[in-house]
Amino acid sequence: MALELLIPISLILVLLLLSIKLALFSTKTSVKLPPSPRKLPFIGNLHQIGLLPHKSLHKLSKKHGPFMLLQLGQVPTLVVSSSEMAKEILKTHDLIFASRPKVNAADIMLYGSQNLAFSPYGEHWRQMRKIAVTNLLSMKRVQSLHGTMEEQVAHMLSKISAASSSISPINLSKILFSFTNGMLFRAILGTSFDEEGENKMKFHEMMEETAVLLGGFNVEDYFPSFGWLCSLFGLDERAKRASSKWDSVLDQMIKDHVNRTKKGEGEDDDLIDVLLSIQGDPKKEFSLSKDHMKALLLDMLFAGSETGYVILEWSLAELIRNPKVMKKLQDEVRGKAFGKSMVKEKDLSDMNYLKAFLKEILRLHPPAPLLVPRESMESCRIQGYDIPKKTRVIVNYWAITRDQQIWDSPEELWPERFETNPIDFKGQHNYEYIPFGAGRRMCPGVHYGVTITELALANLVHRFDWKLPDGMVIEDLDMTETHALTVKMKSNLLLVAKPCF
Numbered sequence: 001m002a003l004e005l006l007i008p009i010s011l012i013l014v015l016l017l018l019s020i021k022l023a024l025f026s027t028k029t030s031v032k033l034p035p036s037p038r039k040l041p042f043i044g045n046l047h048q049i050g051l052l053p054h055k056s057l058h059k060l061s062k063k064h065g066p067f068m069l070l071q072l073g074q075v076p077t078l079v080v081s082s083s084e085m086a087k088e089i090l091k092t093h094d095l096i097f098a099s100r101p102k103v104n105a106a107d108i109m110l111y112g113s114q115n116l117a118f119s120p121y122g123e124h125w126r127q128m129r130k131i132a133v134t135n136l137l138s139m140k141r142v143q144s145l146h147g148t149m150e151e152q153v154a155h156m157l158s159k160i161s162a163a164s165s166s167i168s169p170i171n172l173s174k175i176l177f178s179f180t181n182g183m184l185f186r187a188i189l190g191t192s193f194d195e196e197g198e199n200k201m202k203f204h205e206m207m208e209e210t211a212v213l214l215g216g217f218n219v220e221d222y223f224p225s226f227g228w229l230c231s232l233f234g235l236d237e238r239a240k241r242a243s244s245k246w247d248s249v250l251d252q253m254i255k256d257h258v259n260r261t262k263k264g265e266g267e268d269d270d271l272i273d274v275l276l277s278i279q280g281d282p283k284k285e286f287s288l289s290k291d292h293m294k295a296l297l298l299d300m301l302f303a304g305s306e307t308g309y310v311i312l313e314w315s316l317a318e319l320i321r322n323p324k325v326m327k328k329l330q331d332e333v334r335g336k337a338f339g340k341s342m343v344k345e346k347d348l349s350d351m352n353y354l355k356a357f358l359k360e361i362l363r364l365h366p367p368a369p370l371l372v373p374r375e376s377m378e379s380c381r382i383q384g385y386d387i388p389k390k391t392r393v394i395v396n397y398w399a400i401t402r403d404q405q406i407w408d409s410p411e412e413l414w415p416e417r418f419e420t421n422p423i424d425f426k427g428q429h430n431y432e433y434i435p436f437g438a439g440r441r442m443c444p445g446v447h448y449g450v451t452i453t454e455l456a457l458a459n460l461v462h463r464f465d466w467k468l469p470d471g472m473v474i475e476d477l478d479m480t481e482t483h484a485l486t487v488k489m490k491s492n493l494l495l496v497a498k499p500c501f
Contacts, residue, residue: 034078034162034385045072046222052483054369054398057081066386073222075101077392082231082400083406084431087395088382089374090431094439100494101375101392103289104220104230105213108239109246115295115302117372120432121440127286128296131327133444136187136300142448145187146345147186149452152183154342155457160464169469173313176456177204180308181301183452188300190255190270208484209242210302215485250294271300291488295461306447307367310488312460313454314365317493320466321474322413330356334500337471341501343458354458356418358450362415362425362435367486369398371437397434406432425450466499 019235037060039045043134049072050056057079061068066082068478080086089097099121106118116132119125135141156179164171181203185191219235220227230236257272275296279288319326332353374393379386402410408417424447436443443449460466468477479491 018176029390031383031386034067034387035071036071037064039071042073044073046072049241052395052481052487054142054483054487055174057370057394057396058399058402061396063248066399067383069391072392074224075222075387075392077394078392079394079396081353081396082403083400083430085382086234086395086397086434086438087431089395090438092435093380093382096378096380097374097376097393098440099375099377100441101373102213102221102224104218104227105216105239108236109210109243109404110298111214111291112297113295115299116444117299118379121377129444131275131278131288132296132300136271137445137448139447142451144450146451148186149183149455150342151178151371152186153456153487154180155179157342157463159460160460161499164464164497164499168452169496171492172316172495173309173489173492176309176312177207177305179456180452181207182313183308184301184304186270188271188297189256189396190273191254202482203249206242206245207302209238210246210298211243211306211484211486213239215483241476245296246298248382250297254290255295272297300326303443304449306486308453310367310486311358311365312448312456313359313489313493314360314496315453315457316460316466317477317479317489318361318364319461320468321477321479325357325413325415326461326466330461331473333458335464337458341463343454343455343462347402348454348458350452351454351458352419354454355414358454358457359418359423359425360413360415363401363407363433364400365487366397366435367488368435368486369396371395371397371434372441389398394433400434403432463501464499467496467498469494469496 036047037048037121040047048056048060048070051417060070061079061081066080067085068079068081070077070079080089085472100118103113103118106113106115110118113119116123116125116128119128135355159175159178162168163175203438204246218230223229254272254276257276259271261276266462272293275288276294278284278286279290279293292447312346319329332351335344336350337347340347371394374392374395375388376387376393379389401407404410410415423429425436426442427440431438436446436449468474478489481487
């Protein structure tokens, strides 16, 4: 009797296993995923991501195509390396890919990713973006800052003039960092950046640490099921220490503004004053907590300063390496601002070569060559390929700028390519030029960033002649990149400045 029961039970089990296998096989064959490189067990394709991911991913895409699926640990990651495919992600299917993947360091340092850049897509992100755009990054707000911009540029020029009297080269990297931070402190906090002593050094170190943490490798980001290891081995302690430092600084900034307002000294003209007024407005639909404020402030401080000085640093380095471009740029700026000791914002509109040069720098040296990763909120099909839900997406803008089918001599600095090209920073052309991203998650600070960078660069080439320190030739200039959240020069830029008047 037992044998008689065993046979049908065994048969049922076999049929069940076959049906499961057939179902799995059917599911597997019905899904067409993008091409992938061969991967290793457990780590997938992580071993193929080098110290400069934009370059290693570009190399992989040459073999596997511009729409390539990697397995980075436990995370399926779509790498997009052509303008055509970027358009699919950033325009055609923009809403599906409008969210952000979880980044552990951002969760720790940005109050659960409640900032603008790393916040998941949804109502909270929309409200934070509205606050940032309306109160700091709008055209009207940027125009109101023109006087402050010119004041900060004049201060930078004075520092360079004073330093040029010494026989020692000027550490231009440090000066540019102080300039971009000084501008942001005035716009966001309404106060001057402390440029001397321990406070300056501490702030610089905090900014550098933040860039490394937000752009670095974290176990939980690639192996979510092993997140407990971060707590067990203290892998998050570095981010927590950095977060504690920032929290203390931001708390003090807000406290100072509250006290100033109580004393009747507040002018309601900087971002913290505006955020406090929003927080205290009972008619507002969005409840702005103190953590929301601190997350947004850190977002603005970090994104604005890090990106700004990196662009200016690469600009001066490339001008030194390309004397003909330097001369053409100086001729234009000095011609348009003839007889003036300083270029003003209103003078910039006619400087077409300056604008072309800056566009070329953002093509050749994009501060964020992989933009900011996205994540699919739903499954979708793109040009015959199935993209599962919760797939991380990396748009390799650096690879797009090296596409020889789009760009002539893509490795060369050639600003003339933009002199008659109507392409702009909005990412709405054919998606071959998207240094600030595109679509819903495009960087909202484009107008602010471009205006302050153009003004600073115009004055740097107007007021000074630049050269390498004695004994150095162009070939000695270290153009090595270092990767964090942004890609900057590995070595400080040391130059000699000669005042022209």
